[in-house]
Amino acid sequence: MTKLEGKVAVITGGSSGIGLATAKLFAAEGAHVYITGRRQRELDAAVRQIEKNVTSVQGDVARLADLDRLYATVKQQHGRIDILFANAGGGEFVPLAEITETHVDSLFNTNVKGLLFTVQKALPLLQEGSSIILNASVVASKGVGGSTIYSATKAAVRSFARTWTVELRDRKIRVNAVSPAQTNTPFHKSEEIKTFLASLVPMGRLGDPNEVAKAVLFLASDDSSFITGIELFVDGGTAQI
Structure with missing residues (x-):
């Protein structure tokens, strides 16, 4: 028996990186997965990789x-949602003295406003006992130069998990956050940057998207049935020591 047999899952930002790895895993575990992304070509490629139930x-x-x-x-197609992974987001590092209104609006629109309404608009379809997972980041807990706005948006995501845990408890909906550290995704394009980022991780390497996906699967499944409101770090120790 697969862990998500018959479940309906929605994953935003599911065409690459952590979102795509999670969509593949969810589909393999028996869920029908809806994925979103801004670029149709990347979505089409993702569907081909996932192969089924997508x-x-x-x-x-x-x-x-x-x-x-x-x-x-x-x-129209399924009438319900059992799992929501609000994963879509972006990041850009800008020193405090160079922050612009455009930079603030861009990150808050996607990482905070977009995530908030991703969850709010799903509420009528979310079933009693559903699982919501929010993609936060270790930058909400670490002081990282140049990450003023990005860190603030991810701190908001962590706060959402706490607040919504309380608001949705009567519907037995669990809300948790997963916080990756430096992960080997298309977000990091330069090998030089990847090497530098890996040096900041106590385990000495970047995380793999599949490692984060397994943590999301845990929070989505009944394996975590008595877990809600937490921030699960998948960070190679980055925010822990």
Whole structure:
């Protein structure tokens, strides 16, 4: 028996990196997975990799009309959601003296507003006992130069997990956050940067998207049935020592 047999899952930002790795794992564990992404070509490639039990819906989480279209598709085809992985987000490192209004708006629109409405608009479809997983980051706990806005957005995500755990407890909906550290995803393009980032991790390497996906699967499944409101670090020790 697979861990997510018959479940319906939604993963935002599911066309690459951690989102794609999680979508593959969810589908292999028996869930039907809906993935979103801003670029149709990347979504099509992701669907080919996942191979089965997957539906893609192009859209940007910062655009509320795109979220409405996503959930209208889910409602029409399956009528419910059992697992929501609010994964879509972005990051850009800018020194304090160089922060612009555009930089602030861009990160908050995706990482905070987009994630908030990803969850809010899913509420009518989320079943009693559903699992919501939010993608946060170790930068919410660490002082990292140049990450003023990015860190603030991820701290908001961690706060959401606590608040929504309380608000949704009557529906037995569990809300948890997963906080990766430096992970080997398309976000980091330069090998020089990857080498530097790996040097900051106590385990001496970047994380693999599949390692984060396994943590998300744990939080999505009944294996974590008495766990809610937590921040699960998948960080090679980065935020721990």
